[in-house]
Amino acid sequence: MTTATANPRRVAIIGTGAIAHAHAQAVNALAPRVELVAVVDVDLGRARTFARQHAPSAAVYGDVDDLLAAEPLDLAHVCTPPKTHVPIATAALRAGVPALIEKPTALSLAEMDALVAVSEATGVPALTVFQHRFGAAAVRLRRLIASGALGRPLVATCETLWHRGPEYFDLPWRGRWEVEGGGPTMGHGIHQFDLLLSVLGPWRRLSAFAARQSLPTDTEDVSMAVVEFDSGALATVVNSIVSARQTSRLRFDFEHATVEVEHLYGYTDADWTFTPAPGHEHLAASWAPDADHAATADGAAAATTAEAGPGEPSGHRDQLAAILDALDAGETPAVDAHAARRTLEFAAATYASAFRGRPVAAGEIIGDDPFLRSMDGGAVPWHPIKPSLEVAR
Numbered sequence: 001m002t003t004a005t006a007n008p009r010r011v012a013i014i015g016t017g018a019i020a021h022a023h024a025q026a027v028n029a030l031a032p033r034v035e036l037v038a039v040v041d042v043d044l045g046r047a048r049t050f051a052r053q054h055a056p057s058a059a060v061y062g063d064v065d066d067l068l069a070a071e072p073l074d075l076a077h078v079c080t081p082p083k084t085h086v087p088i089a090t091a092a093l094r095a096g097v098p099a100l101i102e103k104p105t106a107l108s109l110a111e112m113d114a115l116v117a118v119s120e121a122t123g124v125p126a127l128t129v130f131q132h133r134f135g136a137a138a139v140r141l142r143r144l145i146a147s148g149a150l151g152r153p154l155v156a157t158c159e160t161l162w163h164r165g166p167e168y169f170d171l172p173w174r175g176r177w178e179v180e181g182g183g184p185t186m187g188h189g190i191h192q193f194d195l196l197l198s199v200l201g202p203w204r205r206l207s208a209f210a211a212r213q214s215l216p217t218d219t220e221d222v223s224m225a226v227v228e229f230d231s232g233a234l235a236t237v238v239n240s241i242v243s244a245r246q247t248s249r250l251r252f253d254f255e256h257a258t259v260e261v262e263h264l265y266g267y268t269d270a271d272w273t274f275t276p277a278p279g280h281e282h283l284a285a286s287w288a289p290d291a292d293h294a295a296t297a298d299g300a301a302a303a304t305t306a307e308a309g310p311g312e313p314s315g316h317r318d319q320l321a322a323i324l325d326a327l328d329a330g331e332t333p334a335v336d337a338h339a340a341r342r343t344l345e346f347a348a349a350t351y352a353s354a355f356r357g358r359p360v361a362a363g364e365i366i367g368d369d370p371f372l373r374s375m376d377g378g379a380v381p382w383h384p385i386k387p388s389l390e391v392a393r
Contacts, residue, residue, distance in 0.1 A: 009324060010073050012038035014064055014088055015080035016050035019102055023077045024054035026316035033324055038071050040064055064088055068095040074327065075100055081173040082180050082187075086111050093124040098333070100127045100323065103190050105340045107181035109348050109365060109372045116337045125332055127323065128340035132195045134322055135314030136289060137272045141199060141252070141259055149286055151255025156235035158196040158250050160189035161243035166216050168241075175217030177376045183219035185210070185347050186375060189239030192248050194335075194343045196237065199252060202230040203346065205361040210354035212382050213242050219376075225350050237350075256280040259287075266313035348375055355379040 011027055011034055013020050027036045036055035041047035044062045051058045061067040067076075068091060076092040078085055078101040086106050089099035093115075105128045106112040119126040132138060144150050162184070173179040180187060197203065208225035215221040224238045248267075251260040258275040261267050274287040312318075319334070326333035349360040352371040356379065371377035 008032050008035040009075060009327065010035060010037045010071070011075040011077060012036070012040060012067055012071060012073055013050075013077045013079060014040040014067070015078065015084075016041040016043075016046050017079060017081075020050065020077070020079040021054070022316045023079055023100075023320075024050070026320045028054060029317045030321055030324065034075075034320070038067055038073070040067050064091055068092065068097065073097045075323070078102060082107060083173065083178070086115050089115060089126055090118050093118050093122045093126060096122070096124055098125045098127065098327075100129060100320075102129050104181050104186045104347070105337070105344060107178075108374050109341070109345060112337070112341050112344050116341060119337050126337040126340075127333055128335050128337070128343075129316065129319060130191065130194045130198075130335045130340070130343070131316050131319045132191050132267070132314045133198045133335065134318035135267055136312070137261065137267065137269050138195060138199070138314070140287065140289070144283075144286060145199065145254075149283060150257050150259075153200055153229070153231055153233040153252060153254050155253040156196060156200060156233060156251060158189075158192050158235060158237045160184065160192045160239050160248050162188055162241050162246045162248075163243055164215070164221075164241040169215065169217055175215070175219050177218050177374065177380070180219065182347065182351065182375045183210075183212075183217060183221055183223070184239040184241045185220065185223045185350050188241055189223075189237070190343065190347060192250060193237050193239075193346060196235060196250060197343055197346060200229050200231065200233055200235065202342075203362055204228045204230050205359050206346075206349055206353055207359045208350040208353040210351060215242065218380075218383070220354075223350055223354060225353065257283050263313075266315050268311055268313050270311070348372075351375050352377060355381065 013023050013036060016039060024036060027034050036058050038059045038061060039047045039051045040061045042062055044060065047060045051060050076097050076099050078088050078099055080088060082104055085101050089101050092099040106115060115126050169175040206225045206227040208223060210220040210223040212220055213222050221242050222240045227235045227237060246264055247262055248264055249262045256277050257280060260273045261271050263271040269289055274284060276283045323333040348365055348371050352365060353360040355377055365371050
């Protein structure tokens with residue numbers, strides 16, 4: 001097991017919107033290993049209010065460059081609107097500060113590749129928040145898969161069925177390709193299918209649909225894909241923000257067991273169900289909570305202090321704890337830019353397949369492909385916005 005450093009890790013939170021509160025709560029939950037020493041927002045009043053709530057002694061800045069010039073930092077949490085993620089993270093990396101970036105990391109694969117290049121050139125990690133990889137049950141599932149106990153993966157379903165009303169899009173950066181990068185595929189379901197990918201590994205090809213069913217957005221409000229993985233497993237992935245009964249649900253059917261989880265924004269062990277196949281009832285004992293495992297940078301298993309307990313919901317605290325463990329051990333934390341790119345490529349391929357009307361293979365979106373430069377690929381079938389769906393911005 002790792003040990004905490006003698007002095008707290010110094011972190012800053014950049015952007016103080018809704019998701020920043022989850023980051024601050026995670027930092028405070030892990031004290032004294034880590035300390036929130038600075039807060040940044042273009043709205044200084046909001047930044048001061050945020051600091052008073054979460055870290056009264058934190059310095060407050062209105063500009064990222066001022067923060068990086070003044071504060072020695074171990075980690076910068078980037079919680080700003082998606083369009084600003086890569087520019088802010090790039091500035092942090094060039095200042096020698098690892099960046100923990102809210103999803104989506106970037107608005108396009110080309111932008112993601114630029115961030116990967118900066119991370120490689122500086123040797124400073126660019127990390128993405130994919131906290132569901134780090135919950136106790138997900139870690140245990142990957143460990144069992146790696147051991148071979150469950151047999152081959154055969155079938156999976158991944159559903160993010162959420163509801164967002166028109167008022168959700170009153171913020172000017174929501175529901176716009178050029179600012180948010182996409183709809184529920186990029187901003188909502190990405191957490192669930194990232195967990196799917198961390199469990200099933202590399203995907204081979206997918207066929208997808210996307211539609212704008214009812215919401216006043218430029219982007220889709222529903223997408224779905226059928227996916228073939230390198231292992232031969234087949235999966236369906238549905239991302240929706242027009243579903244009245246909200247749920248987040250994943251199911252994995254292996255040769256020797258079915259493993260399922262249903263939750264909304266964070267799961268505990270109680271949200272998971274393990275069903276052994278006939279003749280494999282002995283596997284039920286292997287699903288019992290176990291304190292001697294947790295995730296490595298790519299989602300395998302190793303001893304650490306980072307993992308949440310079985311009764312704690314998966315959340316930012318889990319991933320931040322894993323990051324601190326990795327930093328203490330001199331290792332690259334999860335989820336690094338290369339791993340995050342694989343998840344972003346899945347989103348890009350979903351859009352490319354939906355808008356081109358044909359399957360898309362992993363690794364296909366390269367060169368001068370317009371879906372490398374933007375998630376909409378200049379091919380959204382419902383542009384321009386229909387008058388009946390227009391809203392004041």
